[in-house]
Amino acid sequence: MAGASVTPTPLLKDELDIVIPTIRNLDFLEMWRPFFQPYHLIIVQDGDPLKTINVPEGFDYELYNRNDINRILGPKASCISFKDSACRCFGYMVSKKKYIYTIDDDCFVAKDPSGKDINALEQHIKNLLCPSTPHFFNTLYDPYREGADFVRGYPFSMREGAATAVSHGLWLNIPDYDAPTQLVKPRERNTRYVDAVMTIPKGTLFPMCGMNLAFDRELIGPAMYFGLMGDGQPIGRYDDMWAGWCIKVICDHLGLGVKTGLPYIWHSKASNPFVNLKKEYKGIYWQEEIIPFFQSATLPKDCTSVQQCYLELSKQVKEKLSAVDPYFTKLADAMVTWIEAWDELNPTGEGLAKPSISNGPGK
Ligand SMILES: O=c1ccn([C@@H]2O[C@H](COP(=O)(O)OP(=O)(O)O[C@H]3O[C@@H](CO)[C@H](O)[C@H]3O)[C@@H](O)[C@H]2O)c(=O)[nH]1
Numbered sequence: 001m002a003g004a005s006v007t008p009t010p011l012l013k014d015e016l017d018i019v020i021p022t023i024r025n026l027d028f029l030e031m032w033r034p035f036f037q038p039y040h041l042i043i044v045q046d047g048d049p050l051k052t053i054n055v056p057e058g059f060d061y062e063l064y065n066r067n068d069i070n071r072i073l074g075p076k077a078s079c080i081s082f083k084d085s086a087c088r089c090f091g092y093m094v095s096k097k098k099y100i101y102t103i104d105d106d107c108f109v110a111k112d113p114s115g116k117d118i119n120a121l122e123q124h125i126k127n128l129l130c131p132s133t134p135h136f137f138n139t140l141y142d143p144y145r146e147g148a149d150f151v152r153g154y155p156f157s158m159r160e161g162a163a164t165a166v167s168h169g170l171w172l173n174i175p176d177y178d179a180p181t182q183l184v185k186p187r188e189r190n191t192r193y194v195d196a197v198m199t200i201p202k203g204t205l206f207p208m209c210g211m212n213l214a215f216d217r218e219l220i221g222p223a224m225y226f227g228l229m230g231d232g233q234p235i236g237r238y239d240d241m242w243a244g245w246c247i248k249v250i251c252d253h254l255g256l257g258v259k260t261g262l263p264y265i266w267h268s269k270a271s272n273p274f275v276n277l278k279k280e281y282k283g284i285y286w287q288e289e290i291i292p293f294f295q296s297a298t299l300p301k302d303c304t305s306v307q308q309c310y311l312e313l314s315k316q317v318k319e320k321l322s323a324v325d326p327y328f329t330k331l332a333d334a335m336v337t338w339i340e341a342w343d344e345l346n347p348t349g350e351g352l353a354k355p356s357i358s359n360g361p362g363k
């Protein structure tokens with residue numbers, strides 16, 4: 001029986017960091033305090049490093065601004081985006097923990113249909129600690145969930161499942177729509193709470209949103225690069241998408257699982273669709289060539305580590321996407337720089353970075 005007994009979800013408070021990209025004060029944490037207070041926060045301050053970001057009392061955190069990123073990475077800081085939420089991936093690199101949860105500062109605690117506050121972090125931990133089923137779809141959704149199981153016809157030889165690398169949560173209220181959709185449906189709100197967690201089948205890509213996302217840093221961390229976006233770049237709001245396509249190809253190759261569905265957060269604010277359109281428009285037509293590239297991407301058998309897979313992928317990006325736009329040559333090089341920086345900061349899996357602001361006993 002898959003997951004027959006109901007064991008309490010471990011807190012993992014010393015094995016999980018919460019990464020928050022921000023350009024504003026973090027008052028939103030007040031609402032998350034019951035769920036987030038035990039955890040260490042890694043705050044990546046984007047934009048003007050001279051601006052002071054207020055963090056509510058009682059949270060254990062370290063904060064990195066652009067000066068810190070430049071100090072820590074030196075020339076390799078060029079791979080970390082500026083003036084875009086993509087900067088959050090620096091937090092993944094400097095963490096020392098096994099798990100990462102990343103959340104936007106305009107995402108609040110949602111309520112389930114019974115009116116109960118949703119502990120999104122607890123559900124992500126559940127998702128990550130339970131296997132995935134990428135190789136054979138279970139029609140009753142997550143078979144490891146209490147009250148569910150594998151359905152008739154599901155091969156017993158496949159019921160052990162695969163290790164889960166990524167847990168992709170969703171959003172009530174403001175959905176993560178692209179700018180054109182936002183423009184034609186300005187008042188649409190997501191009110192539909194679907195009580196399900198699904199594994200995204202092997203060989204299928206998906207649009208990964210960075211708003212409410214958790215992952216196993218040891219299984220897939222080096223591939224969670226959010227690309228070159230924002231200041232000085234021809235594209236924005238494809239940071240999480242790029243990472244999602246890369247991690248899915250690598251998870252498929254390494255036999256790891258990616259889940260989507262619960263938990264929900266309450267996304268409170270729609271960003272400006274006109275500003276978003278300016279950031280996204282190249283991505284909207286580029287992706288018609290990018291997706292076939294990722295769909296047909298294959299990795300050699302001797303790529304057994306995430307770093308090896310990622311460097312191989314960056315080679316293929318340079319070979320096959322540079323014809324789309326010279327940006328992809330730059331991006332492919334930045335993917336290599338990212339891995340070099342990752343390995344420099346995590347030679348034995350231990351982070352070496354020191355923040356300029358830290359209020360807790362440290363990471
Ligand atoms: O220049 C910036 C702008 C924002 N941030 C921080 O990033 C997140 C997301 O910002 P926001 O909620 O304003 O933007 P959304 O359009 O809702 O974000 C979604 O679209 C994707 C854009 O790439 C993103 O993955 C989704 O989350 C907030 O925490 C801002 O404070 C920033 O760091 N730099």
Ligand SMILES: [Mn+2]
Nearest residue numbers: 104106269271
């Ligand atoms: Mn938002």
